Amino acid sequence: MAEPTLNYFIVKWSAKEYEISLPSGSSTVLCLKKAIEIQTKVKVERQKLLNLKFKGKPAEDGLKLCTLDLKPGFKIMMMGSLEEDITTASTAPELKDDVINDLDLTEEEIALENREEYLAKIAKRVNSYEIKIFSEPRPGKKLLxxxxxxxLFDHRSAAETGNELMRPYLHEFLTSAYNDYDIMIWSATSMKWIEEKMKLLGVSTNQNYKILGYLDYLAMISVHIPKHGLLDVKPLAVIWGKFDGIYSSKNTIMFDDIRRNFLMNPQNGLRIRAFREAHLNRDKDRELLYLAQYLKDLAPLDDMSHLNHRSWEKYRASKKHHH
Known part of the structure; x- marks a missing residue:
């Protein structure tokens, strides 16, 4: 008798990968789960194999793996035992912009980025979400x-033209940032809306810089925070997963006027002052001018992940003292 041939799978769990080999012919889903338990210590009954499906339903334990027709090296996404399963959380009450805007989220609320159920959601976005890409990553650039x-603009006020609502210095800011950063736009709205806005503001047609890509609300995930219920956030790991080895927490910075949007990566977020009531504030808003300078100051750093962007305005001053 010939040796039984082995089939191997990769199990992704908790941001790590495990290789599992099993005899091809006779192994069942249960054999696979037992092999996973040996490697990950996650009990068979606690394992949830997200993408192991048979006729659209999760594959039963007794099913032979050969009926699933998986390629060698097939990646299986697993969620392991969670102390409390938050998927039962009811949907969040409607929260007014401003309540949440000013959440100063505490550290324990931020211990979110490694929760398995969120990693699984992010993995799903990485696999299935399509970022709308317009240009190539440039070697050695950071990501903004x-x-x-x-x-970038005040979307509540009425105006005849994009220029009236555009944040002052927008194009100068993007031109300056583009020297050192690839630029992505991520809005909690729809793709169509982002495209229209970028046209209206003249961003998509500006010759002095190129936008790398757009992400819309479908790339976001919801996380559960005891005090506030479910909140939608923008996990940068979706971009990092798509551009593996190019962008990471070391070279990415995100500007948003709502702090909860970077709950999953608080170290990478800079909360920009909201630009509202454009007609009143157009002449005095200098935020983008100052931020362009801050981005320039950070550009030479190999790793930005230790910075606290909350104190970005003081960063310049401290740099002056050092020189």
Whole structure:
């Protein structure tokens, strides 16, 4: 008798990968789960194999793996035992912009980024979400991720033209940032809306810089925070997963006027002052001018992940003292 041939799978769990080999012919889903338990210590009954499906339903334990027709090296996403399953959380009450805007989220609320159920959601976005890409990553550039509403323009006020609502110095800011950063736009709205806004503001047609890509609300995930219920956030790991080895927490910074949007990566977020009531504030808003300088100051750093962007305005001053 010939040796039984082995089939191997990769199990992704908790941001790590495990290789599992099993005899091809006779192994069942249960054999696979037992092998996973040996490697990950997650009990069979606590394992949830997200993408192991048979006729659209999760594959039963007794099913032979050969009926699933999986390629060698097939990646299986697993969620392991969670102390409390938050998927039962009811949907969040409607929260007014401003209540949440000013959440100063505490550290324990931020211990979110490694929760398995969120990693699984992010993995799903990485696998299935399509970022709308316009240009190529440039070697050695950092990544700047920008929100749209109230960050780049005031979307509540009425105006005849994009220029009236555009945040002052927007194009100068993007031109300056583009020297050192690839730029992505991520808005909690729809793709169509982002495209229209970028046209209206003249961002998509400006010759002095190129936007790398757009992400819309479908790339976001919801996380559960005891005090506030479910909140939608923008996990940068979706971009990092798509551009593996190019962008990471070391070289990414995100501007948003709502702090909860970077709950999953608080170290990478800079809360920009909201730009509202454009007609009153157009002449005095200098935020983008100062931020362009801050981005320039950070550009030479190999790793930005230790910075606290909350004190970005003081960063310049401290640099002056050092020189």
């Amino acid at each position: 991720v920008l929100d749209v509403d109230y960050t």
